[in-house]
Amino acid sequence: MAYTVQEVSELSGVSIRTLRYYDQIGLLNPAYYGDNGYRYYEQAQLVQLQHILFFRELDMPLSTIQELIFQDSFDQLEALSHHRELLLKKAERLQTLIQTVDRTIAHLNGDYVLEQHQLFNGFDTRKQSHYVKELRQYYGNNNGWSSNNEQPTG
Known part of the structure; x- marks a missing residue:
């Protein structure tokens, strides 16, 4: 059809x-x-x-x-299995982010004691690195960025 x-x-x-x-x-x-x-x-x-x-x-x-x-070696079933695996990982990460939000809300309401490291559970460090790289490209290398290229100084 x-x-x-x-x-x-x-x-x-x-x-x-x-x-x-x-x-x-x-x-x-x-x-x-x-x-x-x-x-x-x-x-x-x-x-x-x-x-x-x-x-x-x-x-x-x-x-x-x-x-x-468009690679000759592209296998649809293998790709679907890989998609499934990656989506499950993403779902786990998103569930962790939801828990982080819930805990932060409970903390702000005084119902839960949130430890500082829990504020950042579930964030994708690779994405954060990508965002830093984008910022460096946009703002340039000499605009307050530290020598380790991870975060702005000051």
Whole structure:
């Protein structure tokens, strides 16, 4: 069965504009174009879109996703198993963050004694490092950044 871009958008929650962009950059091409110029997607493209969305959910850039899914060695079942594993890890981290929020609320209400190190349970240090790198790129190297490149000084 073939689906129009509108139908794929409704099924997936991905905007029509995004689907057109994915086609433009070669990330997700439709199965075919109709005589009317409409894009038509089939099951294979829907599964490919699902992979794209899983990778995006894991904060992977489109360029990296494109490299991965177009490799000759790309195995859909293996990728799905890997997606599942990474999503379970993310779910665990998010659950820890929820507990951190709950404990902080209880602490602020006077119902729980929060130890200082518990304020930061669940935060992804790799993401924090990435944010620091972005700040350094934006503000430059000589704007109060420490020599270990981890945090601003002063």
